[in-house]
Amino acid sequence: MALLEVKNLDVRFAVRGGDLTALRRISFSLDKGERLGLVGESGAGKSVAAFSILNLIAKPGYIAGGQILFEGKDLAAMSERELRKIRGNRIAMIFQDPMMTLNPVLTIGTQMVEAILAHRKISKKEARAIALDRLQKVQIPSPEKRLDQYPHELSGGMRQRVIIAIALLLDPEIIIADEPTTALDVTIQAEIMDLLLNLCEQENVALMLITHDLGVVSQVTQRMLVMYSGRIIEQGPTREIINDARHPYTQGLINALPQMGEPGARLFQIPGSMPSLKNVPSGCPFHPRCNFATDQCKRAMPEYVRSGNVDVACYEVANLIEQEKRMQEAES
Amino acid sequence: MTSPLVSIRGLEKRFDLSGSFLEQLRFEGGRLRRKQEAVHAINGVNLEVQKGEALCVVGESGCGKSTVARTVMGLLSPSAGEIHYGGQRIDNLEGKAALPYRRKMQMIFQNPYASLNPRMTIQQTLEEPIRFHHPDWSPVQVRDKIHEVMHSVGIDPDWGSRFGHEFSGGQRQRIAIARALAVDPEFIVADEPISALDVSIQAQVLNLLMDAQESRGLTYLFITHDLAVVEHFGTRVAVMYLGRVCELADTKTLFAMPRHPYTQALLSAIPKLEDDRPNHIRLQGEVPTPVNLPSGCVFHGRCPYANERCRQEVPQLIATDGGAQVACHAVEEGRL
Amino acid sequence: MTTATVSRWDRFRESFFWYSFKRDKVAIASFLVLLAMVLAAVFAPLLAPADPYDLAQINIMNSELPPVGLDGADPAFPLGTDAQGRDLLSTILYGTRVSLMIGFGAVVLQAALGILFGLLAGYLGGKVDAILMRIADVQLSFSTLMVAIIVGAVFKASFGNLMFGEIAIYMLIFIIGVAEWPQIARTVRASVLAEKKKEYVDAAKVMGFGTPRIMFRHILPNTLSPIFVIATVQIANAIISEAALSFLGLGMPETQPSLGSLIKSGFDYIQSGSWWITLIPGLVLVVLVLVINLLGDWLRDVMNPRLYKG
Numbered sequence: 001m002a003l004l005e006v007k008n009l010d011v012r013f014a015v016r017g018g019d020l021t022a023l024r025r026i027s028f029s030l031d032k033g034e035r036l037g038l039v040g041e042s043g044a045g046k047s048v049a050a051f052s053i054l055n056l057i058a059k060p061g062y063i064a065g066g067q068i069l070f071e072g073k074d075l076a077a078m079s080e081r082e083l084r085k086i087r088g089n090r091i092a093m094i095f096q097d098p099m100m101t102l103n104p105v106l107t108i109g110t111q112m113v114e115a116i117l118a119h120r121k122i123s124k125k126e127a128r129a130i131a132l133d134r135l136q137k138v139q140i141p142s143p144e145k146r147l148d149q150y151p152h153e154l155s156g157g158m159r160q161r162v163i164i165a166i167a168l169l170l171d172p173e174i175i176i177a178d179e180p181t182t183a184l185d186v187t188i189q190a191e192i193m194d195l196l197l198n199l200c201e202q203e204n205v206a207l208m209l210i211t212h213d214l215g216v217v218s219q220v221t222q223r224m225l226v227m228y229s230g231r232i233i234e235q236g237p238t239r240e241i242i243n244d245a246r247h248p249y250t251q252g253l254i255n256a257l258p259q260m261g262e263p264g265a266r267l268f269q270i271p272g273s274m275p276s277l278k279n280v281p282s283g284c285p286f287h288p289r290c291n292f293a294t295d296q297c298k299r300a301m302p303e304y305v306r307s308g309n310v311d312v313a314c315y316e317v318a319n320l321i322e323q324e325k326r327m328q329e330a331e332s
Numbered sequence: 333m334t335s336p337l338v339s340i341r342g343l344e345k346r347f348d349l350s351g352s353f354l355e356q357l358r359f360e361g362g363r364l365r366r367k368q369e370a371v372h373a374i375n376g377v378n379l380e381v382q383k384g385e386a387l388c389v390v391g392e393s394g395c396g397k398s399t400v401a402r403t404v405m406g407l408l409s410p411s412a413g414e415i416h417y418g419g420q421r422i423d424n425l426e427g428k429a430a431l432p433y434r435r436k437m438q439m440i441f442q443n444p445y446a447s448l449n450p451r452m453t454i455q456q457t458l459e460e461p462i463r464f465h466h467p468d469w470s471p472v473q474v475r476d477k478i479h480e481v482m483h484s485v486g487i488d489p490d491w492g493s494r495f496g497h498e499f500s501g502g503q504r505q506r507i508a509i510a511r512a513l514a515v516d517p518e519f520i521v522a523d524e525p526i527s528a529l530d531v532s533i534q535a536q537v538l539n540l541l542m543d544a545q546e547s548r549g550l551t552y553l554f555i556t557h558d559l560a561v562v563e564h565f566g567t568r569v570a571v572m573y574l575g576r577v578c579e580l581a582d583t584k585t586l587f588a589m590p591r592h593p594y595t596q597a598l599l600s601a602i603p604k605l606e607d608d609r610p611n612h613i614r615l616q617g618e619v620p621t622p623v624n625l626p627s628g629c630v631f632h633g634r635c636p637y638a639n640e641r642c643r644q645e646v647p648q649l650i651a652t653d654g655g656a657q658v659a660c661h662a663v664e665e666g667r668l
Numbered sequence: 669m670t671t672a673t674v675s676r677w678d679r680f681r682e683s684f685f686w687y688s689f690k691r692d693k694v695a696i697a698s699f700l701v702l703l704a705m706v707l708a709a710v711f712a713p714l715l716a717p718a719d720p721y722d723l724a725q726i727n728i729m730n731s732e733l734p735p736v737g738l739d740g741a742d743p744a745f746p747l748g749t750d751a752q753g754r755d756l757l758s759t760i761l762y763g764t765r766v767s768l769m770i771g772f773g774a775v776v777l778q779a780a781l782g783i784l785f786g787l788l789a790g791y792l793g794g795k796v797d798a799i800l801m802r803i804a805d806v807q808l809s810f811s812t813l814m815v816a817i818i819v820g821a822v823f824k825a826s827f828g829n830l831m832f833g834e835i836a837i838y839m840l841i842f843i844i845g846v847a848e849w850p851q852i853a854r855t856v857r858a859s860v861l862a863e864k865k866k867e868y869v870d871a872a873k874v875m876g877f878g879t880p881r882i883m884f885r886h887i888l889p890n891t892l893s894p895i896f897v898i899a900t901v902q903i904a905n906a907i908i909s910e911a912a913l914s915f916l917g918l919g920m921p922e923t924q925p926s927l928g929s930l931i932k933s934g935f936d937y938i939q940s941g942s943w944w945i946t947l948i949p950g951l952v953l954v955v956l957v958l959v960i961n962l963l964g965d966w967l968r969d970v971m972n973p974r975l976y977k978g
Contacts, residue, residue: 016687041530155618185392185619186557190601190612197610212531215603219610242605256535258564259604263583266542267535267564273500274530405874434876447867451889460885461875511871 037221109147236310388566448496455492581656777845782852790860804850
């Protein structure tokens with residue numbers, strides 16, 4: 001059984017003029033120790049997906065359907081009390097902005113000890129020892145000193161290390177990291193990603209990494225999901241998707257990267273932009289920007305088809321697979 | 333080599349942190365003393381932009397790249413040094429004398445959500461600069477010019493009566509580019525023009541900038557933190573660290589053979605699609621604050637090759653046999 | 669041209685402003701009450717049964733008649749009469765007119781001064797900012813009433829009572845306007861400081877636009893929302909200030925009464941049982957100020973940029 005299994009998750013926002021669908025029929029699973037990348041541009045719903053796993057969606061958002069099974073228990077149906085036992089304890093979260101997690105008026109040590117004592121019945125001294133151990137794990141220079149420092153005394157990279165240390169405090173099974181390095185410089189980003197990857201491997205923690213950076217995804221994750229307009233349009237092993245993307249959107253996203261283009265030549269570009277939640281196109285939401293769109297694409301959202309180890313929601317891909325099958329049959 | 337279009341000479345920029353005279357007074361060690369603190373954003377930068385090229389300035393936050401851009405455009409006045417445009421010194425021009433350069437030099441900003449006036453329609457946004465710089469033009473000429481720039485950036489001319497907030501980030505950046513192009517500039521400073529945009533939109537805007545360069549013969553000073561973009565877009569690259577240029581080279585040369593240890597680390601840190609794991613050169617420590625600059629080479633605290641000379645003496649940009657100019661004692665001495 | 673106006677009207681009808689107004693019952697009620705009072709005041713000469721300024725229409729025999737419904741009431745005077753025999757309904761209509769004129773006039777003056785100085789201080793910064801804001805601080809540390817009392821007393825002494833009656837309304841507008849400009853200047857300055865950091869201002873500078881053009885055409889329109897909110901509240905404050913001054917006898921003379929001077933003129937007769945001369949104008953004043961403040965609160969909620977853009 002998978003550690004985390006999300007089944008047909010629907011999330012909506014109740015706003016004036018009716019509900020907006022932020023996530024539609026999201027299904028994926030995460031195994032123990034697995035690293036999963038969630039890729040998409042802004043407005044794709046990747047952060048909403050991350051927040052809804054812990055049932056942390058802020059009003060006016062709400063989970064309209066589906067299940068979030070963590071070790072077989074449905075988080076979507078749990079009470080706030082039960083959820084609190086899981087959040088931060090079994091599933092930890094890392095945000096883009098460290099100041100969302102850190103309280104500016106408390107020392108790092110106080111915050112870490114409090115986080116431990118909220119879930120464990122141990123002495124303050126023992127908690128402090130755990131905190132120190134985690135700070136050492138994230139390779140912060142002079143960790144003892146850091147315990148008594150305030151967040152503003154640390155640099156951005158250091159703060160993000162502290163956040164990772166806090167996430168690791170209670171030996172969680174899953175870490176959800178929402179764009180953890182977007183606000184950081186490239187050299188710092190590389191170090192933080194390296195650290196996160198090594199820690200997850202050492203401690204056998206599952207990682208759900210939400211990012212817009214395909215380079216980071218390919219470096220860190222084993223499997224990836226590509227989201228567009230609140231739907232998962234492609235999911236499968238990272239290497240397979242990066243090397244040979246099936247969905248026209250994923251292909252476009254990869255080919256649009258400057259590193260894929262000839263220097264000086266025009267980059268591949270996907271026309272248009274991601275639709276807002278208020279006017280999601282009918283059928284496949286990508287069809288107005290897609291070169292392969294047909295009438296079929298405008299009518300209904302395509303079902304997933306399997307190509308290699310990758311699940312893709314695209315009529316064009318389905319047709320290609322169908323053709324291939326027929327050719328093989330004709331040959332035999 | 334022909335004379336450069338823009339040349340930046342010995343540029344320095346400090347931002348005073350200590351406030352007024354009274355605020356500078358500190359009580360230290362039993363007596364009152366005056367303490368002045370400043371952020372040393374740029375510390376002696378020399379750059380020349382050749383006509384028709386795209387000179388990219390890269391570096392991490394706090395390296396002074398945006399300050400260079402803003403100083404060149406006259407949004408900030410330099411603490412020391414000069415800016416020349418077409419052989420004429422422009423950093424000391426004021427009022428009417430500066431106007432011709434305002435038309436020839438334009439700027440594209442990072443945040444398309446803030447760079448368009450929220451109370452102005454697209455039409456007004458584009459019309460104002462044209463009328464301002466060409467008061468003698470007839471309404472028909474103005475309208476034609478607006479249509480021309482809107483067309484060339486891929487914005488439907490019928491959208492003129494709409495406001496900026498009705499558009500997506502990519503479309504807004506197109507409008508901002510149209511505004512810059514509306515006065516027919518020769519030289520455009522682009523300060524991180526794509527870093528606030530999504531990946532698929534970044535490609536659209538980069539292509540647009542390249543098209544404009546080709547069709548209008550533009551010269552760019554392109555500020556970015558993204559080396560992948562530089563490799564694609566730049567003719568030459570200047571790598572900045574803590575207010576100094578540490579390497580200046582042709583794009584091809586720099587990417588084929590980065591010489592400065594910082595450039596090497598920066599290049600290795602780009603997450604590449606073909607990587608299965610992060611493999612980057614580890615640097616010690618973090619970027620020092622530009623308030624208390626390290627002595628000698630500003631990079632010595634994080635450099636694996638630093639020696640005593642690096643801690644004492646500031647390295648100058650020196651041409652190497654590869655064609656790159658590098659400010660590094662180790663490269664100069666052949667240690668690296 | 670017509671298409672443009674239609675689309676502007678459509679845009680307004682689709683806007684958050686209109687949407688939240690429609691949903692806010694307090695705002696609608698306040699707006700309707702205010703509208704009714706403003707219209708009644710504007711058209712007072714047409715609506716009022718009598719002209720309280722016309723001495724020939726006043727009969728001292730009608731003095732201190734109670735409102736309709738009480739013993740001894742005369743149906744010709746629905747709200748009763750005051751001590752001089754003037755119809756109270758008419759004097760209230762005219763008085764509201766005077767109070768509103770002073771309120772609006774003072775705020776227009778405040779806004780003109782406040783916007784100009786606030787823009788200059790916020791945009792130019794440095795010494796200009798320091799000097800203007802210190803002047804504002806000094807100005808605010810005098811209470812409006814104190815300044816008004818002194819100026820009013822000087823005016824009264826130097827022009828004499830008759831002349832004073834004619835210029836009183838302008839004097840009140842001037843005093844209240846000048847005394848309260850720092851409120852608006854501070855609001856403007858604060859939003860200018862936020863706006864001038866935005867890139868559209870840099871873009872305007874890069875275009876070579878002059879400072880006045882950037883200040884008035886680019887920054888000012890973006891600071892209008894908070895100005896609008898505070899101006900609404902300031903109208904209410906100006907009306908109260910005027911009422912207080914008139915109550916102290918330093919405002920409008922009894923021959924051209926405002927709501928404040930009406931309250932004052934009736935105050936002497938409360939003991940003798942003619943409470944209505946004070947109470948009814950007092951109620952009108954309270955309602956007027958209350959609806960303006962309620963509208964101001966609603967405006968502030970709607971124009972809060974964080975809520976507005978969300």
